[in-house]
Amino acid sequence: MPNSVRRVIGLATVGLVAAATTALGAGVASAQENPPPVAMISNLTGESTSVALDKGFTDALTSLDVTPGPFGSASIADGAASFPITGGNVTVYEPNEVLPYVQGRIEHMGSGLTLTKGDTEVTLDNFVIDPGDPAVLTGRVRAGGTTVAESTTLFDLNGSTLKPITIDGSAGTATLTGTTVTLNAGAAEALNGAFATDALKGGTTIGIATIVVNTTSGTMPMPQGGVETGGGNTSGTDTALVVTGVALLAGSALVLVVRRRGVRGH
Known part of the structure; x- marks a missing residue:
């Protein structure tokens, strides 16, 4: 096994722990009946997530002779890396009714980044x-063409900006725009090992x-109460909720913004 593979293998352990934690959470959730969600996007399709790369990060890679590059359908242009959204879903509950109250995923299959130094990629x-x-970005890790972690945490996400x-x-x-992407501590340790640096x-x-x-593709069940509190009149054509689900990476959660408008019958 190449040295770069052994050095990155630590990410596989992190991935196993994350999988076990997810399975435990799923078991607890299945034992409880969740209340109706306030909004959801059942099938995310199209568009992209891009990251304007921080100069401090790119300068650090340059000093280490590590070259970043696009992989698959990703692109890097004008200092930004872009990854097409290929799928996913988001469901939002009332805060404090379900934990976490925002659940789901935004997928970017078939794209990513390469980090290359000499013969190590x-x-x-x-x-x-x-x-x-917390909100995180996970992904697959490969070294020398060998998969060392199918899914593990790579980056932490901070929406305070x-x-x-x-x-x-x-x-x-x-x-x-504005969510800050930072390198996860476990990923940093593994990459340091791969590229023989600290x-x-x-x-x-x-x-x-x-x-x-x-x-x-947003949908939302009709809440109880007046229009001002998110409810509406479903018995006639005077008022209805027209919902557009918008993925918002805010703070440590993905929030859906729901737009309402009046609809008149003919």
Whole structure:
């Protein structure tokens, strides 16, 4: 087994722990009946997640003679790496009713990054944004063409720097930018081993993320109460909820913004 594979193998252990934790959480959730969600996107399709790479991070890679590159359908241009959204789903409950109250995933299958130094190449791909608490980005890790972790935490996500959402009604998209992407401590340790350095630190800023999603697949059950509190009149055609689910990476959770408008009958 190549040295680079052995050095990155630590990520596989992290992945196993994460899988066990997820399985335990699923078992607890199945034992309880969740209340109706307030909003959901059942099938995310199209658009992308991009990261404007931080100069400090790229300078650190340059000093280590490590070259980043796009993998699969990803692209790197003008200092930003972009990864197409290929699927996923998001469900939102009332805060404190279900923990975590935002559940789901945003998938980026078939794209990722390569990190290359001499004969050593590490590939990070098949990214999945998990909007739980804490919010993280997981992915597959390969070294020398060998998979050492099918899914493990690579980056932590901090939405405290988030900017207001921008919605383009004519294009049917919503754009959210400002989430800070930082290197996970476990991933930093494994990459340091692969590239024989100690320069990469957990918490290092990778860049600022921008998520663009289609807003045509959102649904929401009708809540109780008046329109002002999220309810509506379902007995006639005077008022209804027209829902557009928009993925918002805010704080440590993915939040759905729900747009309402009046609909008149004919």
